[in-house]
Amino acid sequence: MLHANSEEKQSIGLMGGTFDPIHLGHLVTAEEVRIKFGLDKVIFVPSGHPPHKEAKDVSAPEHRYLMTVLATITNPYFNVSRVEVDRMQAERTYTIETIRFFHQYYEGKANLFFITGADAILEILSWKDYQELLSICSFIAATRPGYSLSKLEETIGEVCPEALCNIYVVEIPAMAISSTFIRNRVSEGKSIKYLTPEAVTQYILKNGLYSDAKPQYKTPLSSDTKNRILK
Numbered sequence: 001m002l003h004a005n006s007e008e009k010q011s012i013g014l015m016g017g018t019f020d021p022i023h024l025g026h027l028v029t030a031e032e033v034r035i036k037f038g039l040d041k042v043i044f045v046p047s048g049h050p051p052h053k054e055a056k057d058v059s060a061p062e063h064r065y066l067m068t069v070l071a072t073i074t075n076p077y078f079n080v081s082r083v084e085v086d087r088m089q090a091e092r093t094y095t096i097e098t099i100r101f102f103h104q105y106y107e108g109k110a111n112l113f114f115i116t117g118a119d120a121i122l123e124i125l126s127w128k129d130y131q132e133l134l135s136i137c138s139f140i141a142a143t144r145p146g147y148s149l150s151k152l153e154e155t156i157g158e159v160c161p162e163a164l165c166n167i168y169v170v171e172i173p174a175m176a177i178s179s180t181f182i183r184n185r186v187s188e189g190k191s192i193k194y195l196t197p198e199a200v201t202q203y204i205l206k207n208g209l210y211s212d213a214k215p216q217y218k219t220p221l222s223s224d225t226k227n228r229i230l231k
């Protein structure tokens with residue numbers, strides 16, 4: 001297993017996700033992985049336009065970026081990157097481009113760990129340039145309790161057994177919370193207190209995200225972002 005300071009390199013976690021919205025499950029995952037893998041820091045990378053999702057089904061990148069900043073602000077080991085959010089002109093944002101960006105940024109001198117949900121990693125063999133991805137970065141798959149690891153082993157192991165050496169799995173009980181669960185609760189007018197940091201809850205309510213309720217106050221967004229929402 002790659003570990004912090006092996007070959008005296010930094011170890012950097014890149015926490016990739018749509019974060020619509022970010023919740024305590026994501027935060028617990030990042031902290032747990034940081035400690036377990038001895039990472040120097042975890043950089044959250046809210047996705048721009050995820051390749052497998054329609055833009056209209058996902059909140060504006062700027063909203064997801066701002067909620068991620070609010071959620072991570074109190075942890076000195078956490079940072080948030082705009083690298084995918086700012087790739088607005090791109091039709092789709094692919095993980096390989098993000099990993100290449102960080103590989104270059106650290107001049108190849110850091111071990112990179114891409115952290116995301118196990119269900120997303122199950123699909124990795126369909127991701128753009130997945131072989132290059134697996135060669136320049138390790139993957140950490142966060143699972144919910146009761147998730148069957150054999151799914152991952154069968155799906156990836158059968159086609160590309162060598163890829164399994166580069167994929168680590170961590171079970172996170174707090175991942176029983178999901179973004180879908182939170183969005184559904186907001187749309188049903190139910191409380192989401194304690195499922196996400198209070199600042200994120202307030203951001204959701206102020207901006208009327210996930211519900212038809214009138215926003216209490218709207219966060220000003222750039223004209224680029226407004227155009228995307230109106231599309």
Ligand code: NAP
Binds near residue numbers: 017025045050094
């Ligand atoms: P998703 O399909 O919305 O989520 C799949 C599962 O993983 C959900 O249960 C989700 O729970 C969980 N999950 C997502 N991000 C997580 C995280 N950081 N930590 C723990 N669990 C997480 O996945 P997604 O958010 O769209 O994609 C995940 C990442 O993979 C993104 O960075 C995306 O850009 C990348 N990706 C890249 C490609 C490509 O390059 N071709 C294709 C697909 C995905 P929640 O809903 O609660 O988050």
